[in-house]
Amino acid sequence: MMKHRLFWPLVVLGLLLLSNVAFQPDFFSIRIQDGHLYGSVIDILRLGAPLILVGLGMTLVIATGGIDLSVGSVVAISGALACLYISEQPDQGSLTVVLTAVGIALGASLVLGVWNGLLVARAGIQPIVATLILMVAGRGIAQLVSDGQIITISSAPYKLIGAGYWLTLPFSILIALAMFGLALLLTRRTALGLLVESVGGNAEASRLVGIRSRGLIIGAYAVCAVCAGIAGLMVSSNVSSADGNNAGLWIELDAILAVVIGGTALSGGRFSLSGTVVGALIIQTLTTTIYTIGVPPETTLVFKAVVVTVVCLVQSPAFRAKVFGRKSPRPPVPGPTATADSNVEVPA
Numbered sequence: 001m002m003k004h005r006l007f008w009p010l011v012v013l014g015l016l017l018l019s020n021v022a023f024q025p026d027f028f029s030i031r032i033q034d035g036h037l038y039g040s041v042i043d044i045l046r047l048g049a050p051l052i053l054v055g056l057g058m059t060l061v062i063a064t065g066g067i068d069l070s071v072g073s074v075v076a077i078s079g080a081l082a083c084l085y086i087s088e089q090p091d092q093g094s095l096t097v098v099l100t101a102v103g104i105a106l107g108a109s110l111v112l113g114v115w116n117g118l119l120v121a122r123a124g125i126q127p128i129v130a131t132l133i134l135m136v137a138g139r140g141i142a143q144l145v146s147d148g149q150i151i152t153i154s155s156a157p158y159k160l161i162g163a164g165y166w167l168t169l170p171f172s173i174l175i176a177l178a179m180f181g182l183a184l185l186l187t188r189r190t191a192l193g194l195l196v197e198s199v200g201g202n203a204e205a206s207r208l209v210g211i212r213s214r215g216l217i218i219g220a221y222a223v224c225a226v227c228a229g230i231a232g233l234m235v236s237s238n239v240s241s242a243d244g245n246n247a248g249l250w251i252e253l254d255a256i257l258a259v260v261i262g263g264t265a266l267s268g269g270r271f272s273l274s275g276t277v278v279g280a281l282i283i284q285t286l287t288t289t290i291y292t293i294g295v296p297p298e299t300t301l302v303f304k305a306v307v308v309t310v311v312c313l314v315q316s317p318a319f320r321a322k323v324f325g326r327k328s329p330r331p332p333v334p335g336p337t338a339t340a341d342s343n344v345e346v347p348a
Contacts, residue, residue: 005263005272005275006262006263006272006274006275006278009261009262009263009275009278009279009282010278012261012282013278013281013282013285016282016285016286016289017041017285019289019293020040020288020289020292023292023293024040024292027040027041027292028040028041030042032168035165035168036165036168037165037168037169037170040288042169042170043288044281044284044285044288045170045173045281046170046172046173047284047288048280048281048283048284048285049170049172049173049175049176049231049234050075050162050172050231050232050234050235050251051231051251051254051255051258051280051283051284052176052179052180052258052276052277052280052281053175053176053179053227053228053230053231053234054071054075054224054227054228054231054251054252054254054255055254055255055258055259055262055276055277055279055280056179056180056183056227056273056276056277057071057223057224057225057226057227057228057255058071058224058252058255058256058258058259058276059259059262059264059271059272059273059276060183060187060196060220060223060224060271061127061220061221061224062200062256062259062264062265062266062268062271063196063197063200063220063264063268063269063270063271064196064199064200064203064216064217064220064268065127065199065200065203065267065268065269066120066127066217066220066221066268067127067128067131067256067266068116068127068131068221068224068225068252069128069131069132069135069252070112070116070131070132070133070134070135070138070225070252071224071225071227071228071231071248071251071252071255072135072139072228072248072249072250072251072252073134073135073136073137073138073139073141073142073248074109074112074113074134074138074225074228074229074232074248075228075229075231075232075235075247075248075251076138076139076142076232076242076243076244076245076247076248076249077105077108077109077112077138077141077142077145077229077232077244078105078106078108078109078228078229078230078231078232078233078236079105079142079232079233079235079236079242079243079247079248080142080145080146080151080236080242080244080247081101081104081105081108081145082101082102082104082105082158082232082233082236082242083101083146083151083152083153083236083241083242084145084146084151084242085097085100085101085104086098086101086153086155086158087151087152087153092153092154092155092158093154093155093156093157094157095157097155098155098157098158101158102161102233105229105232105233106226106229106230106233108229109225109226109228109229109232110222110225110226110229112134112138112225113221113222113223113224113225113226114218114221114222114225115134116130116131116134116221116224116225117217117218117219117220117221117222118218119133120217120218120221121213121214121215121217121218122214122218135252139244139245142244142245142247143244143245144244145244146242146243146244148244148245150241150242150243151241151242152240152241153240153241154240155240158237158240159237159240160237161175161233161234161237162233162234162235162236162237162238162239163237163238163240172234172238175230175234179227179230180273180277183273184273184274187273188273193271195211195216196216196220196271197269197270197271198211199211199213199216199217199268200267200268200269200270200271201268201269203217228248231248231251232247232248235247235248250301253301254280254283255280257279257283258276258279258280258282258283259271259275259276259279260279261275261278261279261282261283262274262275262276262277262278262279263275264276286300287300
């Protein structure tokens with residue numbers, strides 16, 4: 001059991017949850033009020049839903065050997081577009097208006113994801129540089145959409161996405177579970193997961209054996225952007241407003257950390273969607289724990305950055321070989337079967 005890839009992440013998650021009990025004895029208590037479930041654990045799941053979505057998309061991108069630094073900007077753009085459209089309508093509570101706003105936001109997210117994929121797969125730009133372009137420009141686009149202001153709306157159907165309840169559970173949790181189930185079905189019950197791992201292992205070799213590696217890479221970036229777009233709807237819906245400057249800020253760091261903690265290698269290849277979900281819950285629980293014990297909020301980013309650095313170094317084969325491993329002996333050089341000074345035969 002200890003050799004399972006999720007054993008230690010689950011242990012860390014359990015320890016973080018238990019550490020809250022010392023400062024908040026009723027931390028695990030869950031109550032039903034007005035037919036809805038409330039409690040600290042429910043809040044962790046609800047607030048962690050956007051990160052789970054972004055992490056799932058990031059997992060597929062990293063599995064192809066890439067990385068997406070623009071997910072935070074896509075979160076901001078998605079929320080800004082949806083809230084802007086709803087704010088301009090006379091009936092903000094109309095279900096048709098909300099569905100149209102959601103369609104516009106997700107459509108724009110899809111276009112942005114395809115753009116990233118084309119830069120990486122077709123133009124041959126390094127993923128970190130290609131997505132850095134949208135990371136910088138996208139934040140400006142979000143502020144242009146919102147005119148540099150916080151767009152506030154009043155729409156009950158839209159608020160359901162991030163702050164509403166359905167079947168006693170927060171609706172955002174159900175959306176995250178549905179996306180996780182869909183991703184798990186497509187990658188583990190079909191050949192898609194194997195193809196993605198093949199591309200991440202060696203994109204050129206996959207192309208030579210007939211796999212459309214470029215199409216898979218573009219598709220991974222598109223899915224990642226759509227997941228970020230849904231997360232943007234959740235974030236803006238939760239507060240009934242869109243902030244193009246702060247929405248989704250640094251969520252790309254949290255997503256990468258969640259993916260790495262979950263056991264997906266940054267070098268590409270094999271990936272774990274379940275591990276990403278556990279990693280996202282660890283991040284959200286860590287944030288909750290920091291506030292519970294009274295640590296200053298600015299320490300959170302520093303701690304996360306240190307963890308990302310340590311995990312990346314530990315996952316590096318070269319670093320492990322230099323620090324923890326031993327140099328393997330060189331293979332014997334082929335030569336004669338006997339030495340010059342002895343009649344003893346030496347195996348070749």
